Amino acid sequence: MSENDAAARNATSNAVGDDDSNVVPPGMIRNHLGLIENLIMTEIDWEKRWRKGKDAAWQMGTVHPMLQKYYDSMVRGRNNCRVLVPLCGRTLDLQWLVEKGHTVVGVEFVEIGVVRFFAENHLEYVVEPPSPTLPGKAKIYSSCEGRLKIVNADFFALSRDVLGTFDCVWDRGALAATNPSNYSRYFRVINDVLDDSGVWMLDSFDFTNPDFHGPPFRFNAKSIEDSLGSNYDIRQLDYFPNLAEKFKKWGLGNFYEMVHILTKKRGSGDSAHPLP
Ligand SMILES: C[S@@+](CC[C@H](N)C(=O)[O-])C[C@H]1O[C@@H](n2cnc3c(N)ncnc32)[C@H](O)[C@@H]1O
Incomplete structure (x- = not known):
């Protein structure tokens, strides 16, 4: 899938990428966080991760x-x-x-x-x-x-x-x-x-x-x-x-x-x- 495809898919990702859906559309994946997102992570996919919970999986509580x-x-x-x-x-x-x-x-x-x-x-x-x-x-x-x-x-x-x-x-x-x-x-x-x-x-x-x-x-x-x-x-x-x-x-x-x-x-x- 090209990045243009990913960008196009983003336009509809809120509709088809509903996290609670059992259907994983082609070109997308249910990831290890349970989110459905594009195989190529886009800005919208990252923003979904930011909105998902108080602390994103990568956030450290201390200086690295x-x-x-x-x-x-x-x-x-x-x-x-x-x-x-x-x-x-x-x-x-x-x-x-x-x-x-x-x-x-x-x-x-x-x-x-x-x-x-x-x-x-x-x-x-x-x-x-x-x-x-x-x-x-x-x-x-x-x-x-x-x-x-x-x-x-x-x-x-x-x-x-x-x-x-x-x-x-x-x-x-x-x-x-x-x-x-x-x-x-x-x-x-x-x-x-x-x-x-x-x-x-x-x-x-x-x-x-x-x-x-x-x-x-x-x-x-x-x-x-x-x-x-x-x-x-x-x-x-x-x-x-x-x-x-x-x-x-x-x-x-x-x-x-x-x-x-x-x-x-x-x-x-x-x-x-x-x-x-
Ligand atoms: C795995 S997190 C790591 C954040 C940070 N480096 C840390 O150690 O806590 C990756 C971050 O990069 C941001 N990001 C991903 N792609 C980006 C891009 N092309 N330009 C700017 N930010 C981006 C995401 O929104 C996310 O906050």
Whole structure:
């Protein structure tokens, strides 16, 4: 199914994608959360997950342990970095990075998540007026204190013209949540906005159940190397079993979490080495 098909199907997804229905329409799936959604997750599918309950399955109650553990490997002693948190949801990592002294930009296309983030963290914010450089209906929510912005937009529609460039990318539940058909679009944005001396810290998952339909989608050292090895030097920092109860409920018999550090190879500009 192409993404255009998925978009077309979205127009009717409220009618046919009723969660209580026993009928799963062609091109859709009843996922591990019991929701009927497109095989290719769209903005409407994500918004349904946001509306489903108080806490989405991915939301952590703490700052991510891997961010805390490998923070030094990401910032490398640099102060006041610009840090990008793609597909940020309402993660507590955003404010933690601000409190470490950095300027942080998150990107999240479901507005409920953005508004909840600011409310729950008791942060005052302004919504910046629309500007011609912003794509479509994108908006920027900025903390009044000035060091945190969340761009309420489709990540794939963005570029360095909107986001600027970054010293660090903290990627948890972002590439892992991206439809495989969109990997090349994802890599293109990261490649565009990551400074030549920047560091991309990637938290991802590996599991072997072939029946599980993500997100999260699975990676392993080889798939990361195959996709990104021509443009990035890749170092694995961690690989550990993390079969939490919720993953068992999803039908998974194993689950490993990985942390990688990616840095751009010299001369790996877009045109020199196009990403796959
Ligand atoms: C698995 S959640 C992870 C959220 C966050 N990184 C965390 O660790 O809590 C993925 C998030 O990305 C958002 N999202 C998915 N695709 C997106 C896109 N193309 N552009 C912007 N946000 C997107 C979803 O709405 C969801 O909030």
